[in-house]
Amino acid sequence: MAPAPKPDADADPGDPPVSDPHASALGPADEPEPGAPSSGPAADLAGLAQEFERALLGGRREFTRVQVSERAGISPERAERMWRALGFATVPDDEVAFTADDVEALRLVAALEDDGFIDPAVESSLARKLGQTQSRLASWQSAMFLDFLAHAKLPADEAIEVAGMLLPAMEQLQTYVWRRHLAAAAGRAVAGSDELARGVRAVGFADIVSYTRLTRRLSEAALGELIERFEGLTADVVAQHGGRVIKSIGDEVLFVTDTAAQGAEIALALQDQVAAAGDLPELRIGLAYGGILIRLGDVYGETVNLAARLTSECKPGRVLADRELAAALDGHPAYRVRRLRRVSVRGYHHLTPYALQRGTDH
Incomplete structure (x- = not known):
């Protein structure tokens, strides 16, 4: 065993005991008991x-x-x-x-x-x-x-x-x-379009289906492994297609992309990979496109709210998009959008969702 390093020359034997719980991962050294030897x-x-x-x-x-x-x-x-x-x-x-x-x-x-x-x-x-x-x-x-x-x-x-x-x-x-x-980030800001300068982005939520039931059925170790696989898969797919993960909240991941097509590709690729894995729970994914407030690494605004509401209305294994994202994808050969019946959700009494699927040119 290597000899212990000598204490700093300026160490003060009278330093008070450490009480800050954030000081280190290992915690402070214990004070010696009265009468205990000072060496050894x-x-x-x-x-x-x-x-x-x-x-x-x-x-x-x-x-x-x-x-x-x-x-x-x-x-x-x-x-x-x-x-x-x-x-x-x-x-x-x-x-x-x-x-x-x-x-x-x-x-x-x-x-x-x-x-x-x-x-x-x-x-x-x-x-x-x-x-x-x-x-x-x-x-x-x-x-x-x-x-x-x-x-x-x-x-x-x-x-x-x-x-x-x-x-x-x-x-x-x-x-x-x-x-x-x-x-x-600096490169995106310098090369960004006028829309990007105004904070126009595609926002997506990917949500694990029946997560509450899973937490009751799985052990802590199994649940931790599931979350790790979900977050790892999502992070890989989002990064691969040029998006950014904003945050993970338990069973849900929030991501943004610079274009509507990137958002669509990420959403569909996530569903494809989950289906191919066979042993992962299904996802619901909601997408919206429009202006957002980007503040201290997080995103806010109506576009974020729309994506969240669409996620809650989405069926397992599907992707729902809002009107703006559907319009942005209009004519894109790789994607197909289909208008669905209006729904009433919290904050939006007449929300029109669009089902997003692969197009013929893919």
Whole structure:
């Protein structure tokens, strides 16, 4: 076993115990019991855990909430509002819980706002979206790492060392994926048509049929495997045909595309692949085409509502489209739309759905 790394030279033996539940996936090191020896395996493990936490947080905890806001040059109220929006637990005013990286992060937010890049009106919303996205990612990575440890059966000190080595690799991979997505989004914005500039998109919902009944019948492991297959299949098909998954909500995936034809192809390809798999539950898919509000990575507006209502009216294994998407596909040889009887749904008393199918030229 490799020897434990020595503690930082600037480590303060009087640092208070860690109470922030968001500090690390492995949790803070335990304080030694009164009268316990200050050296040996337990002390080595505590030192490793402290080293690992510092690696995650970017340094040791040395500031209170008031001190970190003063150093960042913003009010304590604004700092607290940002902290909560990011999804972190509130800490007492006198608790030393923050690092120099926390100070720098608040300074950066303030600078971006001063430069006009961040609208003060959406500052908290932006922080909330960022916090929610990163929290889900961290939860998944933590569970993945703990599952790895359960199979590897490593001693705790070796596990902490392995985690310390994995951290830079995960950070590098996340930065790479983010940059690729940013480049793709920028490219679409630069090359976009007038319709895209106005936020005109095709919006689709793909919904698992009889999901509530499945949750009662399947074990947790089987249900988790089903959701993983559904989300994986949807993500692959959406990406393959130029769309973007906006979010997954349990049994439902929301996606958008730049054109009506892309939306139609994704919807029909999803139904084809589910049918070919043979062991996946059927899907209902609703599509609508029109203007949407794109805000902080999510989409809103009547087009989104129409797609959702059509999904609820759709029969298993079918695709329903609204009038605008049907009109956009008119004359397209790869697709055929058929007008159906009007329906009354929440918010729309005279909604005309169109059945979407493959055309002769496919």
